[in-house]
Amino acid sequence: MSEKVLMKGNEALAEGAIRAGCRFFAGYPITPQNEVPEYMSWRQEETGGAFVQAESEVSAVNMLYGAAATGVRAMTSSSSPGVSLKQEGISYMAGADLPCLIVNIMRGGPGLGNIAGAQGDYTQATRGGGNGDYRTLVLAPFSVQELANFPKKAFELSEKYRIPAMILADGILGQMMEGMSYDFEPVDPKTLPQPAWAIGGKHADRKRNMVFSYALGEGELEKMVLKRAERYALIERDEVLYEERDTQDAEVLIVAYGISARASIAAMNMARANGVKAGLLRPITLWPFPTKRIAELSKKVKAVLCVEMSMGQMKVDVDLAVKGSCPVYLHAKPGAFFPVAEEIATAAESALNGKKDQLFSLEDLVKNAENKTYAVNNPICKEGALL
Amino acid sequence: MNAITKRPSALTEAQFHYCPGCGHSVVHRLTAEVIDELNIKDRAVVVAPVGCAVFADKYFDVDSIQGPHGRGPAIATGIKRAKPDSIVFSYQGDGDLASIGMAEIVHAAARGENITVIFINNTIYGMTGGQMAPTTLVGQVATTAPKGRNEKLQGNPINVSEMLAQLKSAKYIERVSSDSAPNIIKAKKAIKKAFQNQIDGLGFSFVEVLSICPTNWGTTPLKGLDFLREKMMAQYPLGVFKDVTAANKEGK
Incomplete structure (x- = not known):
């Protein structure tokens, strides 16, 4: 345990990775995650680790591929368009069964989008994102406290299953300051076991190791993919993380992750004050998704409300869990726009009453967007802001 | 009987898949x-490319x-920075290094990474079937330049x-050739120096x-060697383009 201090999300995350024993970082500047490489640039040096400012996201992730292959705790961080570029290396690392950590501090998309926090990369993160049949283990923090402490969890899970792990947060979490403390003692990387498969270093005492993702012999690739699928099944069975609030008597279940869950907690309390029995399920691992628990709860509630800063990407997983047991509604805030507690509370009430007027309708979203004064509501979106 | 030559211990017993005449x-x-x-077998790491040398990892008996x-x-950078006592070499062809990987090679050199790069220039994409490479000579026929590389359309190598x-x-930057015994001896000297520099931490x-x-040029190995000597060497002169390692050793 460390003392409770006020810290910015991105810096708390970077320090959390260092404390977890991360001794390699490669990255490339992109808003809103720049504090991560900036912090790492001096902190890795201070702790005897390596920091490289790469020439591109593609190079950064391939540096990570090389470093991860040596068995050190290694990471890269970026934001949405940059994470798209990293998919090449993520696919290779998944194919080579390497543990590593990739952080995505999401911003608005598609394309250049904008630099405000968003949740539009849910599908990319949870389905693999790159080419081929693979998954990444995705952790979704909802506070600076979790941003700070999840790197250790991510490294441990990543090493246990030899799978790339991703921390999927957003620009709001990355940029905001909160009281936080580390709930673990700093890890000395020297105490971590050197994996038997790792390459590099002097190794007179062992045979050579090979790190690769290809399998060209007949049937070889199928075997590799199936072996990986067996590990994925274990992850889905044993590693699902979620948080529940007020679900015992809930009639409407809000499902939200990350910053959307923060607003949803306030919304839930508002709804309860108005006599609406709302509960919250917050997925902490997005893959594996808490499918089983949502399925159970969907049989007890009258409606489910998905709150996300994307056009129903998470709702797909919720629908797959609910399987028609009750209606599933969507309160979508696309385009890097922050969900507001009052609106979520109203949406929860409408969902419970089966009214669709306050819920997802493209027409309403378009109308609302036209009436908003973005410069007032969301100052970082105003004209002339740096990209 | 005394053996006068044998398989280097740093090669596995796997049979090369390379075509007859290929320089790989x-x-x-x-x-x-x-x-x-x-004597670096127990700390050497080969970074195998995409291209004809993709299976270099099967042939070198090293990590x-x-x-x-x-x-x-970029991968070599990650390995070397994470495990500085490794001796890391990236083995690449011309499509890999001079086209899709141009940013990676330029920036690894610009950062002065203490790694060794072996670059095979045969002016063509081999693995994919003879498409034009950034190194293809003007006028040279390729499957994506069937009338020959046209300077006006495809620029110069x-x-x-x-x-x-x-x-x-x-x-340290040197261009050598694999066309003849004397040049092969020179090539080995250059490769040895490129590894020794890394061992010495010179950069x-x-x-x-x-x-x-020959396969993708549509010719025989012997005619291929003539092409290399007459055409390639005109575009790509052999020699040392940079060597500041001696100065470094003296602490200058």
């Missing part, structure tokens, strides 16, 4: 001999990693060694090896 086999052997002679197309120098030699942090070392691809 020669350069693999030279590299393996150098690894043996420098290996096979990476995405063109990213060898890139001379990578000359280009990298402009970078201050690149320490980025790069050896470009001119090589033939």
